[in-house]
Amino acid sequence: MVLDRKVKRQSDIVKLIQTxxxxxxxxxxxxxxxxxxxxNLSTISRDLKELNIDGKGKEYYDFTDSKRKEIERERLTKLIEDSHAYNSSLSTLWLRANPDYATVLATSLERYLAKQGFEVGTMVGPTGTILLGVDKDRSADVLKELISLGIRNERTHGTTATKKTKKRKNPARKEN
Incomplete structure (x- = not known):
């Protein structure tokens, strides 16, 4: 009975600290x-110590860094339980987009390519870089699909592709 009260009390302390x-x-x-x-205060003080909750050097009582890491690890473990890992040889494709809509573009591309039968994973950086992870055997097909959507292929096999540009007349040069 005493142990049940302690477990309930400590559970309530954790909820209070979190909220x-x-x-x-x-x-x-x-x-x-x-x-x-x-x-009383003495009992709660012992509970806080057992739970790795302190207020030293902090504005509010909170979990110690080690306890916070443990809580985060437990949360991630629960989230990962429903995830799947794929072990395949990956190829990466890099895209550069406007940072304001890179996340939307990456999500849309991932959904579109999945409907086309490609398994693709995307990651987006804060500067608009989109990384597409694709099965190595299908990367050329994914690249062709992206090009068909209008994405420019500015780099092929380590060499920069040339862009067609109009020749401009030099206004300083006089024509005869």
């Missing part, structure tokens, strides 16, 4: 009393 801002242990005790706990 509230407490400057002192007394504020935490008060919030716990409001939800039915009757423990």
């Amino acid at each position: 509230g801002k407490f400057k002192t242990q007394r504020e935490i005790v008060k919030a716990l009393k409001e939800i039915g706990h009757k423990e």
Whole structure:
């Protein structure tokens, strides 16, 4: 019974710390009393230490860095449980887009290419760089599909492709 109360109390402390801002242990005790706990400041102080929650050098009570990392790892583990890893030989294609719409473009490309039967993963950088990870055996087909959509292929096999430009007349040069 005592252990059940402790587990419930510590669970409630974690929830309070995650959702509230407490400057002192007394504020935490008060919030716990409001939800039915009757423990004193000494008990709550021991609980905070066991839970790796402190207020030293911080504006509010929060988890220690090591506890925060542990919580993040647990959260990621739960998210990853429904994920799948693919082990294939990948090729990468790089695109440069306007940073304002790069994420939308990457998402749209990924969906479009999936409908075309390609398995593609995308990553977007803050400067508008889009990385497409594609199966090495299908990368040429994906590139052809991207070109058919109007994406310029400015680099092929390590050499820069030439762009057609109109010759401009030099206004300083007089024609005879």
